[in-house]
Amino acid sequence: MPDPISSASTPVLRTRQLHVVLGGRQILHDINLTLHRQEIVTLIGPNGSGKSTLVKALIGAIRPLSGRVDIATGARIGYVPQRLHLDPTLPVSVARFLDLPRRHSRQRVSEALHDAGAGDLRRMAMHHLSGGQFQRVLLARALLMQPDILILDEASQGLDHKGTAAFYKHIEAVRQRYRCAVLMVSHDLHVVMRSANHVVCLNGHICCEGKPERVALSSDYRALFGDHAADSLAFYRHDHEETADVG
Ligand SMILES: Nc1ncnc2c1ncn2[C@@H]1O[C@H](COP(=O)(O)OP(=O)(O)OP(=O)(O)O)[C@@H](O)[C@H]1O
Secondary structure, three states, rough: OOOEEEEOOEEEEEEEEEOOOEOOOOEEEEEOOEEEEEOEEEEEOOOOOHHHHHHHHHHOOOOOOEEEEEEEOOOOOEEOOOOOOOOOOOOOOOHHHHOOOOOOHHHHHHHHHHOOOOOOOOOOHHHHHHHHHHHHHHHHHHHOOOOOEEEEOOOOOOOOOHHHHHHHHHHHHHHHHHEEEEEOOOHHHHHHHHHOOEEEEEEEOOOEEHHHHHHHHHHHHHOOOHHHHHEEEEEHHHHHHHHHHHH
């Protein structure tokens, strides 16, 4: 289990020299990551770079070989997994799903669904939901526990740029309402570069991190993402110049 950080310190989550080995292979090394209260950090990296592994280590689902994960005392983590398999032979409604494994008041469930942008899905069967609706229900489930830290693993998977951008906006509203820190994994470089406050670029270790434009200019980022890197920087500049023009 992750260790507690004393309540006096500012970070809500911090890792120190995290090393993860799976199947005899080193997947992550020297991970020093800090998440401050109410900050949004986006984790990017190529396929297989260890993003999901890091997220699992943070929530305590994977035990690191060495290093530490410290969580502020009393801080609750809400986790939205990359995918969740539900047995289609056991149909379950959204409302019932959100009551598993622990029952919540009807009002709390309604609030969480509303806050996740899924207010109208309560009576739907889980196996009838679209990919985007399913992710919002998973987000509602994470919000039910009033998280101090919200961790989303590729929660915008399957959404196009527009859908991803809308989802990011939604997460920003959630962050403000719940006053939680957010760590999200994303592979949509365009949207990340446009929307994130702080970007962490992972490839077995943290290659670079900082504000989007700084990361986009770094040679490590360009080496990892090639042409996409140049595209996303152009996108970032275009968007920010437009914003600057407007005012
Ligand atoms: N249980 C496991 N045993 C052995 N190797 C594993 C295990 N889980 C993951 N890996 C390996 O660890 C590496 C990192 O996987 P991970 O899923 O963390 O990457 P990712 O950055 O999230 O990738 P993607 O963007 O494709 O989702 C991969 O090479 C994967 O094959």
